[in-house]
Amino acid sequence: MKQFLAVASMLFSTAIWATDDAARARVDYALNCQGCHLARGEGFAGKVPRMTDFVGYYMHSEDGRAFLIQVPGVALSPLNDADTARLMNWMLTEFSAAQLPADYRPYTVDEVAALRRQPENDPNRRRAEVLAKISRQLR
Amino acid sequence: MKKLLPFLLALLLLVMGTAMAQLQPEPMGKIETLPEKWPAHWVLAHDVSFSRVMDGRTIVLDLDEENPARAYKGMMNNSFAAFMAQATTRPEIYFASIYYSRGTRGERIDVLEIYDKQTLSPIGEVVLEVPRAILLPQRFTMQLTRDESLVLLYNFTPAMSVSVVDPVARELRGEVPTPGCAAVFPTGERGFSSVCADGTLYTVQLDADGQPASTSRSAQFFDAGVDPLIEKAAWHAGKAWFPTFMGQLQPVDFTGDQPVIGEAWSMIDEETTGWRPGGLAPAAADADGRVYMLAHPEGREGSHRDPGMEVWVFDPDQQQRVDRYELAMPGLGVSLTRDREAPLLVVLNVEMALDVYDARTGELRKTVANFGAETPLLVYGAE
Numbered sequence: 001m002k003q004f005l006a007v008a009s010m011l012f013s014t015a016i017w018a019t020d021d022a023a024r025a026r027v028d029y030a031l032n033c034q035g036c037h038l039a040r041g042e043g044f045a046g047k048v049p050r051m052t053d054f055v056g057y058y059m060h061s062e063d064g065r066a067f068l069i070q071v072p073g074v075a076l077s078p079l080n081d082a083d084t085a086r087l088m089n090w091m092l093t094e095f096s097a098a099q100l101p102a103d104y105r106p107y108t109v110d111e112v113a114a115l116r117r118q119p120e121n122d123p124n125r126r127r128a129e130v131l132a133k134i135s136r137q138l139r
Numbered sequence: 140m141k142k143l144l145p146f147l148l149a150l151l152l153l154v155m156g157t158a159m160a161q162l163q164p165e166p167m168g169k170i171e172t173l174p175e176k177w178p179a180h181w182v183l184a185h186d187v188s189f190s191r192v193m194d195g196r197t198i199v200l201d202l203d204e205e206n207p208a209r210a211y212k213g214m215m216n217n218s219f220a221a222f223m224a225q226a227t228t229r230p231e232i233y234f235a236s237i238y239y240s241r242g243t244r245g246e247r248i249d250v251l252e253i254y255d256k257q258t259l260s261p262i263g264e265v266v267l268e269v270p271r272a273i274l275l276p277q278r279f280t281m282q283l284t285r286d287e288s289l290v291l292l293y294n295f296t297p298a299m300s301v302s303v304v305d306p307v308a309r310e311l312r313g314e315v316p317t318p319g320c321a322a323v324f325p326t327g328e329r330g331f332s333s334v335c336a337d338g339t340l341y342t343v344q345l346d347a348d349g350q351p352a353s354t355s356r357s358a359q360f361f362d363a364g365v366d367p368l369i370e371k372a373a374w375h376a377g378k379a380w381f382p383t384f385m386g387q388l389q390p391v392d393f394t395g396d397q398p399v400i401g402e403a404w405s406m407i408d409e410e411t412t413g414w415r416p417g418g419l420a421p422a423a424a425d426a427d428g429r430v431y432m433l434a435h436p437e438g439r440e441g442s443h444r445d446p447g448m449e450v451w452v453f454d455p456d457q458q459q460r461v462d463r464y465e466l467a468m469p470g471l472g473v474s475l476t477r478d479r480e481a482p483l484l485v486v487l488n489v490e491m492a493l494d495v496y497d498a499r500t501g502e503l504r505k506t507v508a509n510f511g512a513e514t515p516l517l518v519y520g521a522e
Contacts, residue, residue: 036297047296072299072319076336078364119337121354122316123298 024083025090032077033087041095049127056092056099060134066115067130069107075119085112172257173212175230177521178203179478181212182485183232184493185276185519186512187220193243195221197234198512199259199521202476202483202495202505211510213259221252222271222281222292225522226306230256233306235271235281235292251290251304263309269294269302275419276517277371279322284329285377285394289349291323291331301331303349312349317341322370324379327396334370338362340391340398360400361389369443373422373430380430380455382406382416384443388430390455404458406432406451413437417445420472420487420517425498426479430455433470433486446471446489450501464501467494476520485518493518 030039037043041051058064069075074084089106120126180202188194195217204210217223219237226232232254240246249267254260272280272295280293289312292302301323303312320333320341330344338359346352361368361383368389372379377394383403390401407414415438416422423431433447446469452462470486475498482498492508493515 047298072336076319078336119318119356121318121341123318124316 021086022090022094025087025094028079028083028087029091032079033073036073041091051091051095053096054099056096056104057134057138058130059092059099059104060101060137061130064130064134065107067120067126069112069115070118070120070126071123072119075116081113081116082109084116085109088112173199173259175257177256179476179480179521180483181521182474182476182493183223183225183519183521184510184512184515185217185221185223185517186515187276187517189514189516192219195219195236196512197221197223197232198510198515200493200507200510202485202507207510210507214511215254215259220273220276223276223517223519224281224283224290225519226283226287227522228287229307231262231306232256233281233283233290235267237271237273251292251306253306253309265304265306265309265311267292267302267304268311269300269314270296271302277322277420278374278517278519279324279370279372282323282325282331284331284345285325286328288329288347289345291325293321293323293333295321299333301333301343303345305349315343315345315351317343324372324374324391324393324398325377326393326398330396332393332398334368336363338368340400342396342398344396355397357398357400360403367443369416369421371420371422373424373432375424375426375428378424378428380422380424380453382422382432384415386415386434386438388432388453388455406434406453406460408460411451415442416447417443418447418471418473419444420474421447423473423475423484425475425482426477428455429453429461431473431475431484431498433473435469447473450484450486450496452501462501464496467503467506470494472517474518474520477522485520487515487518491515 036048043050058068085107182200184198186196197215199212201210217234217236222235224233234252237249249270251265252261253263255262272293282291290304290306294300299317301315301317305312317333320335322333323331326332326342332340332342335341338361340357342355343351344353366383366385369382372381379391381389386407387403388406389403392399414434414436416432417435418433421433430453432451434449434451435445435447448469450464451460454461468488470488472487474485476483484496484498486494488494491514492506494506495504
């Protein structure tokens with residue numbers, strides 16, 4: 001019985017922790033990103049790229065992984081590194097789980113911290129390059 | 140009354156007849172041209188026409204002239220809260236207006252319009268490929284490079300970038316991405332800097348063709364999460380002083396190819412505890428590099444747009460306040476005339492009239508109202 005309780009409470013606290021994490025990411029998204037990217041990451045055609053059913057593709061290459069953190073909206077956001085890592089991991093599964101690779105690894109805080117110190121200066125050009133490579137790879 | 144009317148008309152004609160016999164008739168439809176270099180006390184009042192932004196206008200006023208009809212020198216039409224910049228080496232003024240093919244709807248076209256200062260007429264235009272930012276007027280949305288060879292415009296689509304236009308050849312030179320960075324501050328001879336969300340400056344130097352030759356990012360010098368920088372800086376001769384929400388003054392020297400970020404210091408002392416800078420155009424500098432700052436008491440989160448009750452005058456080199464002017468009416472914006480001799484401090488008051496103060500003493504000289512502007516949100520001294 002004791003063992004059962006311990007396991008149950010562990011499960012329970014992970015569940016709480018998990019929903020809490022998602023809730024915080026959702027709030028961070030609403031406050032810092034949604035104005036441009038819209039509620040479900042749908043964006044504006046020709047202005048803000050759609051993330052819904054798409055952003056997961058970037059996880060198919062190291063360069064794509066890096067780009068998502070170096071894009072100005074992420075690298076320069078007022079969120080700290082830990083909040084940014086949590087937000088990105090939530091966004092990837094929330095908006096685009098089906099596009100993630102089989103070996104998908106969530107971002108670590110250290111990875112985010114290192115990458116965002118080198119923001120991308122020409123996001124449009126880099127985006128085109130990164131996506132061209134990934135689409136060749138997936139073909 | 141019915142019978143009286145013909146009689147009165149006849150009398151009027153008789154009077155007019157005699158008057159005409161005595162006076163030379165004034166020629167009608169007289170068109171005058173303005174001087175190439177405008178007197179120091181002329182200002183440009185940019186009326187964004189807030190409730191009907193298609194119908195904006197910039198009115199040229201002589202603040203020394205008492206007769207309202209003569210003080211009004213002329214007007215240039217603008218559309219959708221135009222950006223404005225004045226050249227000093229050519230008699231030209233630039234506006235970046237937005238037009239829609241059906242007035243309020245339809246295809247959008249953004250143009251840089253070149254106006255002649257002597258006739259106040261458009262003499263050329265350059266169509267912009269990237270739509271410019273839409274926001275309340277502020278000075279650092281469009282600027283000339285220091286050598287005046289290029290016009291720089293801030294775009295927000297919401298990706299951020301700067302359009303580069305050659306106003307002499309009247310050609311678009313291109314678009315430079317300014318990732319996460321807003322506004323344009325001329326830097327060096329032919330470059331600019333933008334203020335970034337992470338508290339840095341992003342600097343781009345351009346070559347003679349207006350293409351980026353080098354880019355660089357400064358160290359972080361403010362934290363928008365702690366004390367945001369207000370990008371509506373006071374500016375004189377390549378030097379800027381940025382107020383912050385909490386009342387710091389941050390100097391940045393943009394005269395060289397790389398901005399030199401000075402030491403920030405507090406504009407608030409024991410006498411002014413609780414006060415903060417604020418307004419639509421809270422800061423301006425005069426030809427001696429003194430900084431004028433609109434300030435309001437009981438500042439709080441979100442009060443950075445509140446009207447100022449006072450204007451504070453600072454000697455930024457001494458990091459010292461030299462004067463405190465109580466305003467006749469709360470003000471939303473400050474600007475200065477360019478002269479050293481008797482500079483005027485123009486304050487846009489909350490009733491949308493211009494209060495003209497002696498910049499040296501803070502004495503109210505006059506109020507200019509009813510000059511055909513509904514919302515003259517930004518006033519520029521003639522350059």
